[in-house]
Amino acid sequence: MSPALTEPSKFKSWYRKNDIAITPWLFLLPAVLFFATYVIVPIGQSFWISFHMWDGLGEKTFVGMDNYERLLGLGDQKMDRKFETSFWNNIKWLLLYLLAIPMGLFIALFLNQTVTGIRLYKSLFFFPFVISQVVVGLVFSWFYLPNDGLFDVMMSWFGIDIRGGVLGNPKTATYGIIAAGLWPQTAYCMILYLTGLNSVDPEQVEAGRLDGAKGFRMLWYVILPQLRPATFIAFVVTIIGALRSFDFIAVMTNGGPFGSTRVLSFFMFEESLSEFGFRMGYGAAIAVVLFFIMLGFIAYFLYQMWRDEKEGR
Amino acid sequence: MFPTPIQQRSHASQFSYQVFLPIALILWLLPLIAVMIFSIKPDGDFVKGNFWGLPSSFEFFNNYGRVFFASDMPQYLLNSVFITVPTVIGAVALSSMTGFALGVYKFRGNLLIFFMFIAGNFVPFQILMVPVRDLTVNLNLYDTKLGLILFHIAFQTGFCTLFMRNFIRALPYSLIEAARVEGVAEWKIFVYVVLPLMKPAIAALSVLIFTFIWNDYFWAIVLTQGPDAQPVTAGITAFNSQYRAAYHMMSAGSIVAAIPPVFMFFLMQKHFIAGLTLGAVK
Structure with missing residues (x-):
């Protein structure tokens, strides 16, 4: 027989x-290749680009740590003011976004009954999460309109007047956006x-009832420990959601007024692809900083999951 | 059951619960209800400052007619469909394979690859933005639907793998062993034994990914530019600059953009929630 025939x-x-x-390797191959090309390798590339000056088209110029020095104010430079605002806004987002967890629990407790039509109520309460954040952002920006917006109208009943409207006032704008973000996030929780x-x-x-536990004590000592897996997932999705917040800011204020609502993810986008020109290197450096902030959380989440995995075996 | 079922309480509290439920719902959905009312108002109401009152005339057909026949909205909606559907198919197909590989086989690096998928899924988009945009431009796919689809498939595969792998893990392993004893080839085990059992997982992931991709905004504005390829989330901002300050039109447009995932959700509610709450119960 010829070798050509025996080979197969x-x-x-x-x-x-x-x-x-x-x-298993054949089954993994296409997905791993895809995932590596679009996710794993780009993370490394971003690190590399962050050491360069680059307009996205021409040659990259290696500048070492320059981008980071300018961003974080290392050495004798001052920290980039925009970075400072973005960073503190990110902290506000993180802390306030966590309110979605107790609020979600509260609504869940309220709705955990069996009366007629409760299923429909539950799905309608969940509604905000299904709608795109762009639409939620638009809806809330009309809700917040100065003078004509329902929120401003209601505030005026109490004699409160926010100058420029919620989103037009640098003091309130970020909180207004976070409130809009809390709406779908609470529904998720x-x-x-x-x-x-x-x-x-x-x-x-x-x-627990026989032991005389009721109300809050029951919730705290009997119910919440059993809800631990739900709380963990709620925590994960809320933290990730808070740090990823971009759509709301882009749609509702576009970073303004006076740049007061920028967060790192938005700031990065703005530096890399905006009318001010493409500063990809600087943008990449911001992304790397954001990545490191997130890494702490990611590592914690992964550690928890890894432990569950080992226990489950 | 916690809290105590309302049926075991006094009649007064049962009654007040029944009354309070719809009130709470209306308060919760107030911003949305307002937009729905916006979208059937005539232009004149906003000029006169009648923002939150009742519409002075019913302009449902007029406003929505203009969304569909006098703007780029239908094009954007179609783009969204042509981006979302292939992504769902691609991500579900790839992840059923990875889920099978990681859930059924024991081999060195299994957990490592699994955790690579999960970790990639948590990463902030921004760290991928510059390189992915560059890659898409170099592949000549900038401002095309395909460029968006390829990225979405790759990124969603992370989450889908987590889901699929855990689902396959929970299937009875004896089925696979029985097939092996019969001498069935491994790929046939996947096609004939595992795949039919994965229908609920596939359904859950499909609705979930449909919603995620339909609602994506960030990648839409990073990888596409005009009405030729942009999905409806990005199109709505262009639509809004066409109808600046015409709140009735902007609301109608927003509602049209939001309807497909809402429809999907109500159609496949059980699967959607099963997908979303994966792991929330032990």
Whole structure:
């Protein structure tokens, strides 16, 4: 027989023998290639680009740590004012966004009943999460309109007048945007807790009742420990959501007024691709800083998941 | 059950719960209700400052007619469909394979690859932005739907793999062993044994990814530019500059842009929530 004919059959029998060893790699190959090209490699590239000056078209010029020195104010330079505002706004987002967790729990407790039509109520309460953040942002920016917006009208009932409207006033704008963001995020946490409450062990609740626990004590000592997985996921999605916030800011204020609502993700976008010119190197440096802020959380989440994985085995 | 079922409480509190429920819902959805009312108002109402009162005339057909026949909205909506559907198919296909590989086989590096997918999923988009945009430009795919689709598939595969792998993990392993004893080839086990059992996971992921991609804004403005390729989330801002300060038109446009995922959600609610709350219960 000619070798051309024996080769495939040889391959076939070899493949058959090693089927179990090879198959997972064949199944992984396309996704891993894709994921590496679009996610893993770009992370490294961003690090590399952050050491350069680059307009996105021409040659990159290596500038070492210059971008970071300018951004963080290392050495004898001052910290970039825009960076400072963005960073503190990110902190505000992080802290206030976490309110979505107790608020979601509260609504879930309120809705965890079996009355007629409760299913429809639950889905309608969840509604804000399904709508795109762009639309939610637009809706809230009309809600906040100076003088004509419902919020301003309601505030005037109490004699409160916010100059320039909520979004036009540098003191209130960021809080206005965070409130808009909390709306869908609370809905998300609510649905997580509703599912969690479904699987609470009724016997433990009964036992707790016999021991005289009720109301808040019951919630704290009996219910919440059982809701731990739901709380963990709510925590993960809320932190990630807070640090990713971009759509709301882009749609509602475009960073203004006077740059007071910038966050790192928006600042990065603005530096890299805006009318002020393409400063990709500087943008990449901002992204790297944001990445490191997030890395702390990511590492914690992954560690928790890794531990669950080991326990589950 | 916690809190105490309302049926075990006094009649008064049952009654007040029933009354308070719709009130709470209206308060919760107030911004949305306002926009719905906006979208059926005539232009004149806003000029006269009648923002929050009742519409002076019913302009539903007029306003929505203009969204569909006098703007680029239909084009943007179509773009969204042509971006979202291939992404859903691609991400679900790739992740059923990775889920199978990571959920069924024990091999060196299994957990490492799995955690690489999860970690990539948590990363801030911004760190990918410059290189991905550069890559897309170099591939001549800037401002094309394909450019967006390829990135979305790759990125969503991270989340989908987490989901699929955990789902396959929970399937009875004895089924696979039984097939192996019969001498069934591994790829056939995937196609004939595992895939049919994955239908609920595939349904859940499909609605979820549909919503995520439909609502994406960041990548839409990073990788595309005009009505030829931009999806509706990005198109709505262009639409709004066409109708600056015409709140009735902007609201109608926003509602049109928001409807497809809402529709999907109500159609496949059970699957959607199952997907979203993955891992929230043990």
